[in-house]
């Protein structure tokens with residue numbers, strides 16, 4: 001399975017379709033059951049157009065975007081065709097996975113030559129060859145001579161022959177003068193005193209801007225001041241303007257506040273968000289910094305490129321952001337464009353600017369394919385370019401108006417290859433970090449050394465002077481009533497799971513198993529999350545219910561089969577699935593092959609009709625309602641840490657909004673002042689909520705939905721973090737802790753993870769630790785593997 005352009009796709013198997021026929025291919029989604037690699041079918045439709053029964057969509061999309069001059073962004077030369085289909089896949093560098101993949105990709109034993117080995121000069125049609133072949137005659141098994149050079153090597157040679165300059169790319173990078181860290185001057189007018197490593201960071205930013213790269217990736221660990229260093233860059237020479245900052249919605253106001261606070265009003269900031277956005281270029285050009293979100297940028301780009309429906313028909317609207325000339329563009333949390341074929345990535349790439357920056361706290365080495373999207377944005381040559389293997393034609397975007405031949409050189413699509421894909425991605429996918437894979441891995445490291453700066457908190461601990469962070473797991477046991485309820489659910493779940501195991505269909509029923517695990521996690525929080533879930537809410541109430549967690553959807557997004565989920569729920573569902581040759585990921589609702597753009601803008605909730613029924617209003621809280629072990633454990637912890645002399649502020653994270661509703665209700669009754677951050681809030685509402693928490697001395701607890709506030713929040717006023725429901729991907733939890741453990745924090749930070757010992761949670765924590773140890777033991781930390789649930793992991797969770 002491939003996640004490409006945010007869509008979950010399967011790798012396409014090569015078929016013996018003629019290229020002419022391929023141009024007329026129609027794509028249809030088919031259900032999981034009928035779809036396996038061997039049954040990739042070409043259907044003859046009445047108009048003699050061939051129908052490829054597959055879930056493929058990327059190139060199709062590219063072609064239909066602009067029917068007059070279709071732009072093909074990714075194609076591969078003949079021998080590399082199969083690999084090109086898999087271009088954006090998570091890098092899985094663990095040995096076992098690599099071997100498995102290599103095994104899977106081994107073609108079946110056959111006497112026919114492999115497609116990749118087709119001789120270019122052999123023009124005889126295949127059908128003729130087949131006809132001529134005697135039917136049942138035994139062909140003496142002649143051992144094929146190993147080819148002198150591999151198709152990959154042959155292609156490399158062709159590339160070098162036609163583009164000799166490419167030979168020097170890596171030697172030049174290797175021999176480039178090494179950047180020597182140096183401290184820049186503190187910019188005049190910046191009121192915050194930069195720490196030594198931040199001055200070094202500023203020096204690096206300035207030197208990158210004056211280098212041939214015109215930018216790069218600032219990848220300091222979270223909370224080390226990437227925002228401040230970028231503001232220092234803006235202040236270093238304020239005449240170099242305007243700058244555009246694209247950030248997640250949750251971080252938008254934070255940027256505005258930090259700029260206002262630390263520049264004494266020297267930079268004029270415009271927030272390009274909400275209903276009153278200007279469409280006047282001259283007015284915008286008056287500002288030094290324009291702040292916007294990925295969703296807004298994507299939307300204005302879409303309206304400009306594809307138009308939108310009005311009664312009078314489709315209307316296209318000019319995007320003011322795409323008609324301005326910026327000095328620099330800064331992408332905060334740049335992994336938002338990791339799907340290079342998503343509209344968001346396209347919208348960002350179409351901005352006109354001289355300097356380009358990506359800020360990201362998550363290391364980029366783990367998913368090499370995703371890095372390509374950043375490289376494309378950064379416009380780093382020749383990495384983002386495509387090259388013809390037959391002539392000297394090279395371009396960032398290929399145009400194939402007739403869908404077959406390059407407009408420029410007339411060679412066919414398949415004879416063009418992408419530099420990054422060829423020299424950096426392909427061999428790692430094939431061999432991991434061994435042999436040719438290691439060479440590609442080194443190529444990546446060399447490039448990163450030239451364009452990326454990453455420092456970690458541990459490396460710069462002296463500069464940062466951060467207080468210690470203490471993480472503990474609080475373990476509690478269910479009370480009798482909860483235990484009975486949990487047991488009855490668990491025995492039901494276990495029975496189902498065992499029957500899947502007996503029938504050998506565990507992975508085919510992954511959607512089922514995933515939602516059963518979710519139910520068990522919810523019961524461990526509070527049984528009402530399962531017993532009183534949204535049953536009667538309908539679309540007419542304006543509430544969108546996530547079909548995985550059965551709660552009001554946070555940042556709802558929709559699959560191609562029109563089912564709606566919280567962005568985080570469906571992301572976790574996808575990331576945790578371990579795809580095998582026989583099992584493809586299906587929609588948890590309708591069970592057809594799942595196809596969903598994870599980076600699509602959140603669906604808008606109809607606020608006029610919105611009648612949210614909080615779980616609290618569905619319960620009889622006056623009389624018979626009981627709290628839960630976990631909620632009471634939280635209340636106890638909060639009471640314990642209360643002090644008569646000062647307010648100790650705490651953040652409480654949960655994945656389930658209904659849990660936060662219950663906790664809010666209970667804490668209020670216990671005399672705690674709380675505020676709550678939810679995904680449905682506008683940036684201004686979020687900002688007001690955060691300010692209220694930070695500035696109001698009586699407000700002790702901030703309830704944060706993990707789906708809304710995991711990233712880009714700055715909550716140093718708090719010194720305690722409570723994580724209510726554990727998950728096996730520890731990075732979500734690390735991020736939560738980083739909201740509090742960052743510069744500006746002077747008190748030791750206490751992080752408490754709650755765990756109900758006699759529930760699935762203790763298994764989840766154990767599994768998490770096992771995985772973390774395993775991953776840290778290997779040289780390459782593979783984030784993807786940590787969130788994946790293998791059949792063995794499932795077995796472990798169900799304690800079999």
Ligand SMILES: Nc1ncnc2c1ncn2[C@@H]1O[C@H](COP(=O)(O)OP(=O)(O)OP(=O)(O)O)[C@@H](O)[C@H]1O
Pocket residue numbers: 192193194195198220221222223224225226227228229258361711712713714742743744
């Ligand atoms: N030199 C400094 N002196 C005082 N406070 C600082 C300094 N540098 C950063 N900070 C503060 O530290 C906090 C974290 O900084 P910032 O938000 O820039 O980090 P970040 O790397 O962008 O984090 P994230 O990746 O989580 O978005 C902010 O509140 C910021 O004001």
